[in-house]
Amino acid sequence: MATAPVPADPEADPRVKAVFDDIRRTRRTDFVNNLWRALAFDPTLLERTWADVKALMASPTQIDPLTKEMVYIAVSIANACGYCVHSHTAAARAKGMTDAQHAELLALVALAARTNHLATGLQVPLDPAFDTAQGQR
Amino acid sequence: MATAPVPADPEADPRVKAVFDDIRRTRRTDFVNNLWRALAFDPTLLERTWADVKALMASPTQIDPLTKEMVYIAVSIANACGYCVHSHTAAARAKGMTDAQHAELLALVALAARTNHLATGLQVPLDPAFDTAQGQR
Amino acid sequence: MATAPVPADPEADPRVKAVFDDIRRTRRTDFVNNLWRALAFDPTLLERTWADVKALMASPTQIDPLTKEMVYIAVSIANACGYCVHSHTAAARAKGMTDAQHAELLALVALAARTNHLATGLQVPLDPAFDTAQGQR
Amino acid sequence: MATAPVPADPEADPRVKAVFDDIRRTRRTDFVNNLWRALAFDPTLLERTWADVKALMASPTQIDPLTKEMVYIAVSIANACGYCVHSHTAAARAKGMTDAQHAELLALVALAARTNHLATGLQVPLDPAFDTAQGQR
Amino acid sequence: MATAPVPADPEADPRVKAVFDDIRRTRRTDFVNNLWRALAFDPTLLERTWADVKALMASPTQIDPLTKEMVYIAVSIANACGYCVHSHTAAARAKGMTDAQHAELLALVALAARTNHLATGLQVPLDPAFDTAQGQR
Amino acid sequence: MATAPVPADPEADPRVKAVFDDIRRTRRTDFVNNLWRALAFDPTLLERTWADVKALMASPTQIDPLTKEMVYIAVSIANACGYCVHSHTAAARAKGMTDAQHAELLALVALAARTNHLATGLQVPLDPAFDTAQGQR
Numbered sequence: 001m002a003t004a005p006v007p008a009d010p011e012a013d014p015r016v017k018a019v020f021d022d023i024r025r026t027r028r029t030d031f032v033n034n035l036w037r038a039l040a041f042d043p044t045l046l047e048r049t050w051a052d053v054k055a056l057m058a059s060p061t062q063i064d065p066l067t068k069e070m071v072y073i074a075v076s077i078a079n080a081c082g083y084c085v086h087s088h089t090a091a092a093r094a095k096g097m098t099d100a101q102h103a104e105l106l107a108l109v110a111l112a113a114r115t116n117h118l119a120t121g122l123q124v125p126l127d128p129a130f131d132t133a134q135g136q137r
Numbered sequence: 138m139a140t141a142p143v144p145a146d147p148e149a150d151p152r153v154k155a156v157f158d159d160i161r162r163t164r165r166t167d168f169v170n171n172l173w174r175a176l177a178f179d180p181t182l183l184e185r186t187w188a189d190v191k192a193l194m195a196s197p198t199q200i201d202p203l204t205k206e207m208v209y210i211a212v213s214i215a216n217a218c219g220y221c222v223h224s225h226t227a228a229a230r231a232k233g234m235t236d237a238q239h240a241e242l243l244a245l246v247a248l249a250a251r252t253n254h255l256a257t258g259l260q261v262p263l264d265p266a267f268d269t270a271q272g273q274r
Numbered sequence: 275m276a277t278a279p280v281p282a283d284p285e286a287d288p289r290v291k292a293v294f295d296d297i298r299r300t301r302r303t304d305f306v307n308n309l310w311r312a313l314a315f316d317p318t319l320l321e322r323t324w325a326d327v328k329a330l331m332a333s334p335t336q337i338d339p340l341t342k343e344m345v346y347i348a349v350s351i352a353n354a355c356g357y358c359v360h361s362h363t364a365a366a367r368a369k370g371m372t373d374a375q376h377a378e379l380l381a382l383v384a385l386a387a388r389t390n391h392l393a394t395g396l397q398v399p400l401d402p403a404f405d406t407a408q409g410q411r
Numbered sequence: 412m413a414t415a416p417v418p419a420d421p422e423a424d425p426r427v428k429a430v431f432d433d434i435r436r437t438r439r440t441d442f443v444n445n446l447w448r449a450l451a452f453d454p455t456l457l458e459r460t461w462a463d464v465k466a467l468m469a470s471p472t473q474i475d476p477l478t479k480e481m482v483y484i485a486v487s488i489a490n491a492c493g494y495c496v497h498s499h500t501a502a503a504r505a506k507g508m509t510d511a512q513h514a515e516l517l518a519l520v521a522l523a524a525r526t527n528h529l530a531t532g533l534q535v536p537l538d539p540a541f542d543t544a545q546g547q548r
Numbered sequence: 549m550a551t552a553p554v555p556a557d558p559e560a561d562p563r564v565k566a567v568f569d570d571i572r573r574t575r576r577t578d579f580v581n582n583l584w585r586a587l588a589f590d591p592t593l594l595e596r597t598w599a600d601v602k603a604l605m606a607s608p609t610q611i612d613p614l615t616k617e618m619v620y621i622a623v624s625i626a627n628a629c630g631y632c633v634h635s636h637t638a639a640a641r642a643k644g645m646t647d648a649q650h651a652e653l654l655a656l657v658a659l660a661a662r663t664n665h666l667a668t669g670l671q672v673p674l675d676p677a678f679d680t681a682q683g684q685r
Numbered sequence: 686m687a688t689a690p691v692p693a694d695p696e697a698d699p700r701v702k703a704v705f706d707d708i709r710r711t712r713r714t715d716f717v718n719n720l721w722r723a724l725a726f727d728p729t730l731l732e733r734t735w736a737d738v739k740a741l742m743a744s745p746t747q748i749d750p751l752t753k754e755m756v757y758i759a760v761s762i763a764n765a766c767g768y769c770v771h772s773h774t775a776a777a778r779a780k781g782m783t784d785a786q787h788a789e790l791l792a793l794v795a796l797a798a799r800t801n802h803l804a805t806g807l808q809v810p811l812d813p814a815f816d817t818a819q820g821q822r
Contacts, residue, residue, distance in 0.1 A: 122139060
């Protein structure tokens, strides 16, 4: 399936080739997954998306790499993006997520969804203690 | 706001009191936040919800406590549960989340939402390499 | 809060007055809740929305009235519409929903959210037995 | 996949045939897409759905046809409805959406998702200036 | 598709076998659907999920079995969980849901989504009459 | 409400001041709305978010300014972001959206939500004609 034309030879476009090369170099693999191939129909969209993914996911930051992948999986599940769940689960496994951690992550996402639905169903009023605006610095 | 009656003195019910006491003991605080007060209208619902939250969030597990709170925040944002975003952000801060980590978590959730919407908008087909069912053990 | 102008005297417009009168007559109450007042800024939108709500919610159909309100609450929770959760919980109570049924409904919605997130997180393949297209009539 | 029985010859039912004929006539094509075939298991549901789609999408209104399809795509992406994303992207292309406009639409939907998640994550309070109820007419 | 390894012979694990046997006994069928097979990669997650589904869905409670399945379908649609929509529609049919009831359920879920989006789009303020916290007991 | 500390004088930080000044210059107004004030707790997050919003929303692109605001509103409604619905509805009005266009936009978003839920509820299979991957260029 696809909603935009996927070029037969996306790397014929030098801007696309530059991004794909950077993906391969950054990730140390020849594999360029379908999201990037799908985005290749518009080099500007491809470049901007990769720049931000690279800055946050492929560079050392405040949060460790495996935690970042777990957060990514969590958001992707809640947003019901099947492709993203698959690709970031694969990435998390490549970064060392064990079966037991994967199972706990899913249990955690499911628990959060459960209390999200309870809190929304009850329309629970905010505790003043949780409001950062109360105690401004 | 609330959709269920919040009893004036919820702890008059011994089952509710037992849960509130366990929340206070487990979290080492006298504060019982509004979600639990709202759930007190049905002691069974209160007991079951707390049992699962305690098992996963207040016990040592495979994933460290701060990461668990970050995943919880991420799911709550994607499910648009304002109460949950507030309460778990407060919990994450209590467990040591810095402003810089909080900012990065939000940037990460926002990045995931962005690529979720791109992948769903493009209806990207799954790469066989991401399908665990391909390489069964 | 509001994003559209709410007329001070919406019933000055005869089309709005006709809908409000029908709401009062159908529901046997003088109370016209804020959703309808908010929709009054465009009589066509008001008329069409009320016509469909009336046809499905205020007329005898295949599904009994309380079940319909419970389904409505469930969808509203999952779509994170606070106003709708409030208004349909009030409507369900007016149609006889007890505290125990309300608690069970919330437990059920939360359970569904939990398995929804598990199934999406696992990307479970469809069992052929569940596919109606398999056994066409 | 399907959850309702798809009749082998849906147009054997005269009500279904009338709707299908109107779809063909309105859209000037012989092609009736699967959503309508799936809805054919209940002629009333089919008739009501088509009546509203026709009124808003296939008639001249305040918003031009291509903008309407773009809004439709945006909502379908955010609601994670793959079928709808596909069918309305095809419709938008048929109405003249270029590759560049498609790419920008996706970038825009992704940007909105990103700031939606930031605003929800930060629980930003409403600016009084944005509240239409403040300055009633 | 799948994101976790599905064991070739899941019942070789006695904890998994115990759950599968209970599923077969409770549902009076030999069929164990894919969600449970997917969860088998972690026996704890499998056991806890089945325990709660059994308690709420396979036992007599305040809400009748068919209504429970309908609510489950409604939440699954709003959360865009295709697998769940399929499996619970099959379950609802097995519990007696007719084509006419199915069509009405879908119309109802669609109506709720429509007014959810209208109320969210208008940011309708809550009517004090709907706030249970106003009139505490 | 807020989950991150809002500095009393955010513009004491020169990076924040630079962004706020650019917002004022770009939008030709002294008003800096709360989203930007909330993001000021992390200058990097503030800078990156504004850079992308400016590039897409405050510059001439393929899609006209009012259409962009309408798409933004649509996504914000479907993602249940109340703040975003409010702020982008105000922006759309400032760019000329009439009451009639606003009403039609809401009707359109509600119609899309309705057919989204129907298509997801029916699990409609994709028509090959809608799959761009079929007819590659």
